[in-house]
Amino acid sequence: MVWRSGSNYHVIKQCKQRLACANNQLQNTKSSGVSTQCNNDQPNSMCTCCCHDDRCNVGDVTCTQDQTCPPQNQMPHGHITCTDRNQPGSHCTFECTDHEYDVYPAGKNRNHCLSNGSWSESPPCCARPCPPYFLADIVTLYHSSNIHAYEHMVRIAFLSAEQTAIAGDAVKYAGLYYSGEVNMESIVHFNEYNDDKLTMQGLFMQRVIMNNTADRKVNTGAAMEFARTHMFNQSNGVRGEVPRILMVITDENSTDDVLEPAEKLRAEGVLTYAIGLAEDGKILDRDQLMQIAGEDDHLFNPDHDISQVGVGLINEFTVHICADPCVHALHNHEHFAR
Known part of the structure; x- marks a missing residue:
C-alpha cells in the first residue's frame, strides 16, 4: 500500500x-x-496494488501509472480548448459558438484528465432550448367534410407551427389533403420552402384545401400508406436519423383499414398521432382513432378548446424529442480541439 x-x-x-x-x-x-x-x-x-509471485514487491511501489484519457476532440456547434489534448493533467474548456446554442448541462464547461485515464467530468454538448427547437420531420394528413372542422384544423396546424422553429436543423413540415384518394395537388414536401416558415404556411394555405371526391369515401389508411412510401422519402426532403412523426387530422371515420398502415409506420420508427374533430353531433370511432395513434397520449379528441390540442402536441413532442438535449439537434458541424 x-x-x-x-x-x-x-x-x-x-x-x-x-x-x-x-x-x-x-x-x-x-x-x-x-x-x-x-x-x-x-x-x-x-x-493498493496486489501481486501474487515470490518477491514481487521488492523495490519501489507506486501503484499508479499515468494513462491517457479517451479523446474528446469534437464538440458540434462549438469547440474544445485543451492544455495538453488528452494527456494526464490536461485541462479542457468547452464553448458553444453557434447562434442560440449553450453548454449543457449548464455550468459544466470544464474538465481535466485524471492520472487513471478518466476525465473528471463527462464532456458536455451544445444544445438549444427544446421547445421551440424540436428536431423532427412531421407529415400531417388532413380530411374534413365540414367547413368549421376544416377551419379548426387550420388553426391547430398554425398553433403548432407558431410554437416551433422551422429550420434545416429543427422542425420541418410536410402534408397533404385526402378523401377517397390523396389529392396530389395538395402535397407540400419538406424541401419546397427553403426552411422559411412564412413560405411554408403560404403553401399549406394555397394547396391543402377541402376537395373531397364524389364517392364520399374517406380512405385514411391509403393516405397513411402513401405518406409512408412517398412523403417520408429522402428525395422529398426527409433527413436521415431524424425523428419522424405522422399526424392525422380528420372529422370522419375511415372507410378503409387504418391499423395495418399505422403498424407499418410504427415498425419503421414513425410516431403516429390522431386528432379527431367531431362536428354537428357526429360520433367518431375512438377505437379506430386509437389504431392510428397507437397509444392514449397520442390521441386528441377535443370537445371545444382547440387551442389545447396545439399545447398537447407540443407537450408530447417535448416528451419524445427533448428528453436528452444533447441529441435533439443535428450535429453536423465539427470543431476540433486545439
Whole structure:
C-alpha cells in the first residue's frame, strides 16, 4: 500500500489474503473529492496494488501509472480548448459558438484528465432550448367534410407551427389533403420552402384545401400508406436519423383499414398521432382513432378548446424529442480541439 500526504510517502508491504487485497485494490478508482482515491494529481492519495509471485514487491511501489484519457476532440456547434489534448493533467474548456446554442448541462464547461485515464467530468454538448427547437420531420394528413372542422384544423396546424422553429436543423413540415384518394395537388414536401416558415404556411394555405371526391369515401389508411412510401422519402426532403412523426387530422371515420398502415409506420420508427374533430353531433370511432395513434397520449379528441390540442402536441413532442438535449439537434458541424 502506498499512502501519500503532501510530499510524504508511506509504503507498506505485507502479506495479505488475496481476496482482501483485491477488494482494496478495487477502491483505487473510486471517487475521492475531485479525483480518485489513488491519484497523482492531488495532495493526498492512497493506493493498493496486489501481486501474487515470490518477491514481487521488492523495490519501489507506486501503484499508479499515468494513462491517457479517451479523446474528446469534437464538440458540434462549438469547440474544445485543451492544455495538453488528452494527456494526464490536461485541462479542457468547452464553448458553444453557434447562434442560440449553450453548454449543457449548464455550468459544466470544464474538465481535466485524471492520472487513471478518466476525465473528471463527462464532456458536455451544445444544445438549444427544446421547445421551440424540436428536431423532427412531421407529415400531417388532413380530411374534413365540414367547413368549421376544416377551419379548426387550420388553426391547430398554425398553433403548432407558431410554437416551433422551422429550420434545416429543427422542425420541418410536410402534408397533404385526402378523401377517397390523396389529392396530389395538395402535397407540400419538406424541401419546397427553403426552411422559411412564412413560405411554408403560404403553401399549406394555397394547396391543402377541402376537395373531397364524389364517392364520399374517406380512405385514411391509403393516405397513411402513401405518406409512408412517398412523403417520408429522402428525395422529398426527409433527413436521415431524424425523428419522424405522422399526424392525422380528420372529422370522419375511415372507410378503409387504418391499423395495418399505422403498424407499418410504427415498425419503421414513425410516431403516429390522431386528432379527431367531431362536428354537428357526429360520433367518431375512438377505437379506430386509437389504431392510428397507437397509444392514449397520442390521441386528441377535443370537445371545444382547440387551442389545447396545439399545447398537447407540443407537450408530447417535448416528451419524445427533448428528453436528452444533447441529441435533439443535428450535429453536423465539427470543431476540433486545439
